[in-house]
Amino acid sequence: MISFSNVSLIYPHSLRTVFDNLSFTIEEGEMVLVIGATGSGKSSLLRLINGLVPHHTGGILAGDISVDGISTSLTKPGGLAHIIGIVGQNPAHGFVTDTVEEELVFGMEALNFSQDVMRKRVEEILDLLSLTHLRQRSISTLSGGEQQRVAIGSALVMHPKVLVLDEPTSALDPIAAEEVLSILHRLVHDLGLTVVISEHKLERVIGFADRIISISRDGQAEIDIPEEILKRSAIAPPIVHLARALNLDSVGTSVREVRRMTSHLRDFTPLVAQSSDSTGENVVEINKLSHRYGQKIALREITLDFRTGEITAVMGRNGAGKSTLFKSIVGFHSSDSGSVRVLGNNPIELHGVDRLKKIGYIPQEPSDLLIHPSVAKECAASDRDNGLEAGSTLAFLARLTPTVNPEAHPRDLSEGQRLSLVLALILCSAPEVLIMDEPTRGLDYQAKTMLVDTLVSYARNLGKCVLIATHDVELVAEVADRVVFIADGDVVADGATVDVLLSSPAFAPQVAKVMSPAPWLTVKDALKAISDVTHPEGVQ
Amino acid sequence: MMKKRFHPLTWWIGAIVLAIAISLADDIAFNVAVVAGISFIVFTANRSAIDKTPWSGGLWFALKIALVIIAIRTFIGIAIGVPVPGNTLFELPILYLPDWMAGIRIGGAITQERLFFAVSEGVHIATLICIFAAATSLTSPHRLLRQMPIFIYEFGVALVIATSVLPQLVSSASRIKSAQRMRGIERRGWAGVALPLLEESLARSLDLAAAMDSRGYGFSRKRSRYRREKLLRHDLTVIASSLAFIPLAVVAF
Known part of the structure; x- marks a missing residue:
């Protein structure tokens, strides 16, 4: 269906070859997953398929790419619209019209489809993606999962043979992600659609992939079945790390497989959870906090405390009220009723250095904080703002990520480097409360490890209070001591990470699913518990 | 109540007709009455709407801009311009210009007539802006664009991008500004927002x-319509009532 032969790509004004002599073919009805570190060219590969690269971005392309027998170098992306549907990284950026129905017909109108064909197809897609009740809704008011479904729908309505998706679940909560992926799975199996998908959160998609294309930094790529690629790849979901750590004969890609392989381990190990008792003092006190946007109630009478030395993850579906809660704590808006106290202060009244010492906030788009033309200048500005010695922020940054070039423009950094820059800017003033909204969006595993290490040492060693809002259950399993679960503006669960995550199958991390009913969340937990049993000298 | 769907052109035709009417009338009270009337219509329409497009708030934004325009126009009108004889209110120090710029002066006597002229000019411009902002609030520009034939591909793309990215700019600006406050950047104002904002809107475009x-936009020279928009009775009512303003404006003022 898709064939790359000897493809090489260089972008204009760039010395690095993105791809070097790439050849592979993707068969009809295959679901192929593209993996690679950030900046390795995953998006470029996807956009090569329908010719957006190089027709839209410029660059030199050598070799030939053909889709269903049509060469993309000779055809503009518009000419392939009926064969390839492409869904970008952020679907909200690609919507052309205002309502769901108009969005679905946009492509068909542009290609001059007849009215009865359009009507039939719109109904069919609305049913297929369960969008019928949303057909007249304005797209901007839909949740992230619904928007993603609309974007997929408006690609599918053209009856494409190939569907290309760039990180389709990165902004979605685990349940919405599952919904989107199972729809794709069904399309592949029922309609023989060819799907090419890129994703950082491998644990979500690995079970669905037929083959994996793994792109390395030097422009090489290999394509193979998941078991083969994952045997060696540094980029791997927790389930594979578990299999490697336990020295299993082969790596499994589904919870079911690995469960079967590890049944002998679960038989004799004790079912005790590690207990974490927190003795920190309350630094954030929220009392009966309510907030509404117009008619919509975002928070209802929430009462919560957050302590020092503790990492708390706030979870919940898209639109549950996580961001609103954080904005109230940070002091972006005054609330309708109730109170928020950060170290005894009303956060709205905190200003200047006093604020920097108390609250550190990293928004969903970390780049919102960056305004200077180079990393060095950002760091210098931060030294000045915080009254620190010149060079201390830069030194802090070098400890987090040694590879960042101080002369680089912040926009040219990779997602991971940019996050470490922002972390350095915020953490150098050592705020008592660190608040991060959705920090792992678009991060690869390497950057995630940096984040985990930084957060854990900040909370444990320096005894600060850390709050993160996230959809990433694996991150929560790694770092959080406590999980607060919010649904529809209410706190529905609040407790130790183990208890909250294990009580809901959708939010359980992979290792927990494999090891259930043993209460281990991460590879490290499982290894420690198993070695305690097999080498009991440490235990009485 | 069933949500009535107007033809995309209805409110725009109404807006054009009203614009003609206020130009014919040229009266501050009439202008203010028109703005009050359209604000009421937009307010009721937005309240009963199930959900809003990003453009629904356009009128409120325009009303704020209108005040600024009136203030600027009034200031320029009284400070710079042609002397208008009449009842002198107060005098500003006069700045003498070279001979070849005779007829224009800066400062000087501010007469009641001159002040009135400046204010009514400002109100006129502001009203025009509000009328079209109201039409935008009631009919998203996207729906209007879909009525247009594809003349030139690039033109269509540019218009869609402008109408999509513009409302985003407003919300992105406040998001970035409040995020930067967290870095202790409180005094730098809009300068610090401009750069991230520009980059974001460029990327989005x-x-x-x-x-x-x-x-496939613009690939086929012909395009079909999923739904033929028809002018219905309620569309005609709106257009007819706006047309009634023209004789009113001519006769009454």
């Missing part, structure tokens, strides 16, 4: 252009 391109 490119994304949107790529999306339109890959969905």
